[in-house]
Amino acid sequence: MLSAAARARFTVVLVGARNPANIGAAARALHDFGFSDLRVANDFAPPLEAAQLEAARSAVSAQHILASTRRFDTLSEAIADCTFIAGTTAIGERELTQPILPLQQAAPLMIAALNSAEQAPGEGEPAHRVALLFGSEKTGLTNDHLSHCSLLTTIPLFSPVHDRHLSMNLGQSVAVCLYELTRAGFEGSRDLPALHESPASEQDRERLTELLLQVMQSTGYTRRYPHNSNPAFVRRLVQQLGRTHREAMTWMGILRQAQWRETRESDGY
Amino acid sequence: MLSAAARARFTVVLVGARNPANIGAAARALHDFGFSDLRVANDFAPPLEAAQLEAARSAVSAQHILASTRRFDTLSEAIADCTFIAGTTAIGERELTQPILPLQQAAPLMIAALNSAEQAPGEGEPAHRVALLFGSEKTGLTNDHLSHCSLLTTIPLFSPVHDRHLSMNLGQSVAVCLYELTRAGFEGSRDLPALHESPASEQDRERLTELLLQVMQSTGYTRRYPHNSNPAFVRRLVQQLGRTHREAMTWMGILRQAQWRETRESDGY
Numbered sequence: 001m002l003s004a005a006a007r008a009r010f011t012v013v014l015v016g017a018r019n020p021a022n023i024g025a026a027a028r029a030l031h032d033f034g035f036s037d038l039r040v041a042n043d044f045a046p047p048l049e050a051a052q053l054e055a056a057r058s059a060v061s062a063q064h065i066l067a068s069t070r071r072f073d074t075l076s077e078a079i080a081d082c083t084f085i086a087g088t089t090a091i092g093e094r095e096l097t098q099p100i101l102p103l104q105q106a107a108p109l110m111i112a113a114l115n116s117a118e119q120a121p122g123e124g125e126p127a128h129r130v131a132l133l134f135g136s137e138k139t140g141l142t143n144d145h146l147s148h149c150s151l152l153t154t155i156p157l158f159s160p161v162h163d164r165h166l167s168m169n170l171g172q173s174v175a176v177c178l179y180e181l182t183r184a185g186f187e188g189s190r191d192l193p194a195l196h197e198s199p200a201s202e203q204d205r206e207r208l209t210e211l212l213l214q215v216m217q218s219t220g221y222t223r224r225y226p227h228n229s230n231p232a233f234v235r236r237l238v239q240q241l242g243r244t245h246r247e248a249m250t251w252m253g254i255l256r257q258a259q260w261r262e263t264r265e266s267d268g269y
Numbered sequence: 270m271l272s273a274a275a276r277a278r279f280t281v282v283l284v285g286a287r288n289p290a291n292i293g294a295a296a297r298a299l300h301d302f303g304f305s306d307l308r309v310a311n312d313f314a315p316p317l318e319a320a321q322l323e324a325a326r327s328a329v330s331a332q333h334i335l336a337s338t339r340r341f342d343t344l345s346e347a348i349a350d351c352t353f354i355a356g357t358t359a360i361g362e363r364e365l366t367q368p369i370l371p372l373q374q375a376a377p378l379m380i381a382a383l384n385s386a387e388q389a390p391g392e393g394e395p396a397h398r399v400a401l402l403f404g405s406e407k408t409g410l411t412n413d414h415l416s417h418c419s420l421l422t423t424i425p426l427f428s429p430v431h432d433r434h435l436s437m438n439l440g441q442s443v444a445v446c447l448y449e450l451t452r453a454g455f456e457g458s459r460d461l462p463a464l465h466e467s468p469a470s471e472q473d474r475e476r477l478t479e480l481l482l483q484v485m486q487s488t489g490y491t492r493r494y495p496h497n498s499n500p501a502f503v504r505r506l507v508q509q510l511g512r513t514h515r516e517a518m519t520w521m522g523i524l525r526q527a528q529w530r531e532t533r534e535s536d537g538y
Contacts, residue, residue, distance in 0.1 A: 034427025158303025175441035221526040257490040
């Protein structure tokens with residue numbers, strides 16, 4: 001699990017991003033997964049005001065991230081305070097001169113770096129600042145950009161032989177990477193919402209089985225379809241009735257009503 | 270690993286999607302992760318031409334997916350041939366009445382369903398068609414939509430206490446879900462039980478819902494317990510009836526028999 005302090009040491013750098021909608025989408029992904037430090041490295045002034053407008057439309061709550069997004073003229077300046085630099089790249093884009101890890105193998109290394117200061121408390125070990133770089137949709141990260149990286153990673157995509165299009169939409173890439181980074185933190189997590197209704201008990205199910213068998217009998221179903229009427233199969237059907245007590249009680253009511261009508265009619269009322 | 274055949278049995282349904290850019294982004298995510306069946310369920314004609322234009326700009330290679338994207342007037346029609354329906358939802362959107370699994374726990378269940386036909390080759394075992402539903406950005410999936418689902422899943426997001434904004438951008442959500450589906454394909458997902466009988470289809474379930482509503486009506490249950498008789502709640506009950514076609518057909522038989530007796534008696538035979 002990434003602590004708030006660890007999350008604060010994580011930086012996303014968009015290198016050469018030109019499309020304000022993509023900057024807004026990246027900001028929204030940071031917000032969604034609990035990060036906040038977004039930087040843009042460009043040799044021209046990026047249209048951040050347009051991005052803010054775009055984001056205002058689609059992600060009101062990411063505005064605080066865009067408001068504190070910093071622009072740098074070069075990648076070197078953007079990552080000057082970072083200690084661990086990871087770059088995202090599409091396989092097949094160019095001749096790679098560094099090893100490349102699929103995202104699910106790269107994420108634990110970034111998480112370990114983010115957590116390293118906390119794993120040795122009191123040791124005075126300096127905290128890592130981890131930067132994850134994303135290139136522009138058009139060109140990706142150049143070899144020069146990649147040369148800053150100690151780790152290269154890629155999102156495994158489906159690549160039929162004759163398909164050369166292997167890069168993802170920028171906002172989607174950022175979302176998938178941040179999902180993978182926080183995914184590990186949620187594994188085995190227990191704070192999922194509980195059902196708001198009480199579950200059906202085994203007793204509920206036994207009563208339902210008995211009643212359903214009676215209905216099947218009295219309506220003549222058992223006689224017509226004996227192979228579907230043995231108690232084990234009927235219990236298997238009832239297993240599926242009523243995950244919640246309310247649902248089980250509803251079935252009881254429906255079946256009782258059918259049974260009551262049936263008995264009443266048979267008795268000649 | 271999902272085979273090409275298994276991928277072909279996976280369907281993404283956008284329910285109430287209005288923004289053509291989002292439809293284009295979803296199509297691109299399908300393409301990136303090796304899926305192809307995209308459907309749109311709407312009560313109005315969605316601007317697919319606009320989506321195609323948008324996608325043409327940002328994702329040339331997803332055009333073949335948009336070209337074969339089908340539009341349906343209702344969700345029921347969109348998923349009529351699907352046997353396993355999963356719905357995405359944001360935690361906290363409403364009072365949940367069904368259990369909800371984080372994406373990483375839900376994905377293996379979808380993969381098991383997709384792979385079930387292939388786990389018993391030669392058995393003539395029919396294949397599941399799995400549908401994953403996404404609601405509109407504005408409203409998400411409604412309780413009525415969720416009542417069609419046998420599985421609810423959510424992308425775990427970062428949720429500080431006072432932040433009510435918990436929903437992701439639609440295109441990013443689709444990308445993250447498909448990433449998780451293909452990611453889990455690389456891990457051991459083989460130890461899940463396969464269905465040895467043909468699964469019940471959404472069409473089976475719709476017919477059961479209709480018949481059950483008739484039985485509830487004719488036996489007088491509806492009159493006595495109107496709060497348990499609304500179609501969304503009844504559909505939720507039927508969700509649990511008949512995981513397999515044989516089970517669904519058995520329920521049809523039981524209810525038909527009850528209905529037949531009821532009608533016969535009422536007609537004074």
